[in-house]
Amino acid sequence: MNIQWSGLTPRVSRQAAGWLAIFGSAFFFYLATLTIRWAAPHVTIGSAYFVFARFLLGFSVVSVTMILQKKRLQPKKYHYLIGRTLANTFAVFCFYKAVEMGSLAEANILNMTYPLFVALFCWFFLRGQRDLVSMITVAVAFVGIWLILAPGEIEPSLANLWGLCSGVTAAAAIIYLNISRRYHDSQTILFYMFGLGTILMLIFFHDALFMPNLEELFFLLSCSVAGVLGQYLLTYGFLYVSAVEGSIISSSRILLAALLGPLLVADPALTIAGWCGALLIFSANATLALRKI
Secondary structure, three states, X not given: OHHHHHHHHHHHHHHHHHHHHHHHHHHHHHHHHHHHHXXXXXXXXXXXXXXXXXXXXXXXXXXHHHHHHOOOOOOOOHHHHHHHHHHHHHHHHHHHHHHHHOOHHHHHHHHOOHHHHHHHHHXXXXXXXXXXXXXXXXXXXXXXXXXXXXXXXXXXXXXXXXXXHHHHHHHHHHHHHHHHOOOOOHHHHHHHHHHHHHHHHHHHOHHHOOOOOHHHHHHHHHHHHHHHHHHHHHHHHOOOOOHHHHHHHHOHHHHXXXXXXXXXXXXXXXXXXXXXXXXXXXXXXHHHHHOOO
């Protein structure tokens, strides 16, 4: 009996650590967007600068880590690395733009629609992964998306369209990531993602960049640290939990955003329609994850 428990305890503790890490990643991704909203009354920093700062810090952390571990880059399929970078950079920019222009809760909820679009893309492009139940789930979730986008209105707001766009492009980034992992280790993927992302933001948004003062630097660093920490916690957590558990726990950001937005940044509370939409999207994400068992 003692032998069984001695083997079980480390396994349970590793799983618990994985759960906490993934929930922590959801919290820190939310905290990054929260920092953008907290910064607005004090400094004038565009969403592009926050994205640039996040990628620059991420690139620095990955580079230092690889130097300390004496690891070398092993790129093999450059088009997958570039595809991942382009999709991820656009997804983060759209996400931060949605936070800058609209409701923090709605931006986070719409960003978390990416599992639905992954399922949708797989239906159209991967015949072997077509699943009727998954498509019905996605169809129900799109009702939730509409309830978030324009409850009671004819046209959705521009901010929510940015949020939905972040979900679509994040889905493309996830697909590229899954394919790229067949050929590259995590550090190589992160190096190119952060490095090329930094260069892209510098090329296309150099006019939005400037030498920050101490207060501006504080908000830029706070947002970047939260975003990079969320990325690393997510990577660590998936070492110890299944993809199903991880997907469901990651979707907890939907509920975090819906509950905390009105309390922390005085966002208007979600309407009943908005809550129904959020719960439909969360339930659809959980259902799609469970279908992978």
